[in-house]
Amino acid sequence: MMAAPLLAVSRAANGRRPALRLPLTVALSLAIIAIVIAWSLAPGLFTGYDPVGGVPAHKLLGPSAAHWFGTDHLGRDLYARVVYGTASSVTSALLAVIIGVFAGGLIGLLAGFLGGFVDVVLARLVDILLAIPRFLLAVIIVTALGFDTTNTAIATGVSAVAVFARVMRSEVIKTRQATFVEAAFLQGGSRWHVLLRHVLPNASRSVLALAVLQFGLSILVIASLAFLGYGDPPPASDWGLLIATGKDYLRWPWLVYAPALVTVAAVLSLNRISRWLRRTD
Template sequence: MSLTSARRVPAPAPSGFQTAPSRVWILRHITGSPSLVASSLVVLVVLSWAVAPWLFVSGDPLYGDTSMRLLPPSAEHWFGTDNLGRDVFTRIVYGAAESLRATTLAVAVGLVGGSAIGLISGFIGGRVDTALMRVIDVLLAIPSLLLALMVVTALGFGTTKVAIAVGVVAVASFARVMRAQVLRVRHSPFIEAATGLGMRWPTVLVKHVLPNSFGPVLALAAIEFGTAVLSIAALSFLGYGNPPPAPEWGSTVAEGRNYLATAWWLTTMPGLVIISLVLATNRLSRGFEHRQGER
């Protein structure tokens, strides 16, 4: 037996198969943690409400029967009824679509805007970096809710404009994280090699710097999703969202605040749904951060 035959080195697997261990790790990580399983179920249920609410409720979220007003939670009305006799659970299920649409828009605005600023600032450096970071520092110095109120006041009322305002607030956080990652990657050997081969800087930025800097930004997006849910609900509670009788979560809580002594379920039930979704997304984001750390 020759030495070469005794020490055969297996050929590397094709690149298409390299994602299989990652998928197996994710499944094992989720199923091995009861909190991750519960968080995933909460997110899936709320997403199902948003996609197909008619599969969970058969009533109309805008229809009310005054003879059934302020009924407590029961087998017929899981979350009770409001002061107009509308089923609270039906309104929450139908409100999931509007709330999640606004939240997704807010995260997208913050992710795209903040990533672009952080990418340019960290890669170019110099005076451009200094100027952009001073603007980001000003945004971070203003309390987030106050800044969102300023933006939505300038844009006008409505859920879409509330989502844009919340996204503008999130731009600063995404920009700082992306800039930090770009500064870490910018002087890596493969970046210097790509530059030395004559590759133009926009190509280096898009093909090399961005993919290697985007992992922590995605983890931040998962965290910001829960923050955006709270911020949008808070602004809707203050009356900046769509006007009644739109079944938004924040406005649903606001409608029940005058009945806290006699009908606690009007604020407690939608509040619990909001809290559950925020905690679930935060737990999933921590799991994603742990995965990014191991990589």
């Protein structure tokens, strides 16, 4: 008699086990992002070289045990410059995501929940933003604000507002039609109480995966803007600026490959984590 319940419990446990298993690619992606975050928080723990001052006699040395990523045309350790440039790249991308989440999320929340004239006006605003290529919109905004990393972050965040607004609006509309939301209204809950207590927590789940994905895209956009000269000037060591400087010395390819591979690894890792979050949602 006891065998059947125990067998059922065992089967149920075995059925849940794959959902709890972390894929190898996701674990590797999380490890890469952990390293990137550690670089941005405490770069001095990972290198003893000065990212600004170099030794002219050591210029353009190839990767070695002493200089993992080689040295640049001024004798500066390239690994140290990549590590110290991580803080600027990560912080500016995080600021861009925060702007996109809060501004876009608020627009989508109000449009989806209030509906009517508010939805029409805000939806048309989102359509206008979506009609403009995001990178072009970022270039226009940063040109108007001025060339530095903070302004590139603001420009990147504004260019992402429409994406977050559209996703949040669709999730709010779907959640608003749920039975538990109708029950909350029938129990006497006010519109704002239902919005903040029931609709917002449930509608914001999909925004997390989008925010992780946008974090990676923001790193890529900000690096592209820095590559074009819209970021901080030298001796800053933003990843995009390092790639732009290295392209003038293609005879020494590690000057381009090292910061480019770090950038690509970070972006692809965030992309993989975002896909995993969408599947587990």
